[in-house]
Amino acid sequence: MALLCFQSLRMLRSGIRCMSQNAQLVSLTVNDKTGVATLSLQRPPVNSLNLELLTEISSALTEATDNNSRGLILTSTNDGVFSAGLDILEMYKPNLDRVKEFWTKLQETWIKLYQTAYPTVAVINGHSPAGGCLLALSCEHRIMVKNFTIGLNETRLGIVAPPWFIASMVNVIGQRQSERALTLGHMFTTEEAKNVGLIDEIVQNKAEGTTQAEAFIQKFAKIPFQARSLTKTWLRNKTVESLVKNREDDLNMFLQVVTQPNAQESLGHYIQSLKNKATK
Numbered sequence: 489m490a491l492l493c494f495q496s497l498r499m500l501r502s503g504i505r506c507m508s509q510n511a512q513l514v515s516l517t518v519n520d521k522t523g524v525a526t527l528s529l530q531r532p533p534v535n536s537l538n539l540e541l542l543t544e545i546s547s548a549l550t551e552a553t554d555n556n557s558r559g560l561i562l563t564s565t566n567d568g569v570f571s572a573g574l575d576i577l578e579m580y581k582p583n584l585d586r587v588k589e590f591w592t593k594l595q596e597t598w599i600k601l602y603q604t605a606y607p608t609v610a611v612i613n614g615h616s617p618a619g620g621c622l623l624a625l626s627c628e629h630r631i632m633v634k635n636f637t638i639g640l641n642e643t644r645l646g647i648v649a650p651p652w653f654i655a656s657m658v659n660v661i662g663q664r665q666s667e668r669a670l671t672l673g674h675m676f677t678t679e680e681a682k683n684v685g686l687i688d689e690i691v692q693n694k695a696e697g698t699t700q701a702e703a704f705i706q707k708f709a710k711i712p713f714q715a716r717s718l719t720k721t722w723l724r725n726k727t728v729e730s731l732v733k734n735r736e737d738d739l740n741m742f743l744q745v746v747t748q749p750n751a752q753e754s755l756g757h758y759i760q761s762l763k764n765k766a767t768k
């Protein structure tokens with residue numbers, strides 16, 4: 489409690505204000521001097537994206553919009569894992585109603601993040617596989633701490649990245665590099681990611697990443713907000729519309745793929761391998 493009060497006091501002094509008071513799996517703060525919001529994922533141990541975390545991310549994005557944020561930094565409270573991607577337990581031996589709700593919330597969260605009017609920067613302060621990589625790809629700028637990995641590794645799990653995951657990657661690194669990386673399920677090191685254009689900057693730590701992220705957002709200070717946001721909408725519209733118009737088909741395809749006996753078997757082995765690794 490004392491620590492909480494001390495932290496709140498320190499935040500107030502630095503002009504940082506807490507938003508999303510009810511959120512538990514994310515924290516949303518805003519810097520009152522710059523209007524930049526910071527959305528931090530905080531679902532231990534690895535920020536795997538389950539229904540509840542996605543729900544809180546989605547609400548936080550709306551709150552940042554309602555608060556007229558000038559920009560948003562997406563990061564993790566875990567220095568080591570940005571996000572482990574989708575929570576595999578949501579897809580393994582799933583309850584049908586819940587898994588439908590889960591996928592629908594993932595679609596909604598991606599659509600919102602991909603289309604925010606304000607500039608978005610991912611400060612990737614840890615590993616970022618699959619769904620974690622998707623979150624980062626959806627931002628406009630990616631800053632990554634050295635010595636971690638990022639990529640769409642779905643094929644390694646015996647599942648496939650949906651077309652909108654693929655499109656998000658192609659829009660950043662192009663067809664050729666995406667084809668090579670996604671079919672192999674390649675996880676790029678920070679340096680490889682920079683070389684291929686998957687990330688924009690390499691930093692030593694999260695604090696440096698945050699400073700750089702604020703500098704990126706500051707570049708838009710003199711650009712009229714609406715002109716910027718409409719340009720972004722038009723640039724990204726084709727990608728988003730292809731999901732918006734086919735959400736039901738996409739859900740059915742997901743259910744079909746993920747409930748295949750082969751996919752379930754692969755997911756089961758993968759969960760076991762993660763558990764074995766964790767107990768070593």
Ligand SMILES: CCCCCCCC/C=C\CC(=O)SCCNC(=O)CCNC(=O)[C@H](O)C(C)(C)COP(=O)(O)OP(=O)(O)OC[C@H]1O[C@@H](n2cnc3c(N)ncnc32)[C@H](O)[C@@H]1OP(=O)(O)O
Nearest residue numbers: 536572573574575576615618619650741742745762763766
């Ligand atoms: C329309 C077309 C059809 C579409 C079909 C499906 C499309 C699906 C699309 C996307 C899929 C995904 O996002 S799948 C998730 C992929 N993620 C991964 O492969 C990452 C796996 N995790 C790791 O590699 C590591 O955990 C880590 C590098 C992220 C962190 O390593 P660290 O050493 O710090 O932590 P541990 O490995 O010890 O893990 C701790 C703890 O967390 C559990 N864990 C890890 N990842 C996940 C996860 N993604 N979901 C659920 N749980 C996860 C791990 O098992 C450990 O648990 P225990 O402590 O209980 O042992």
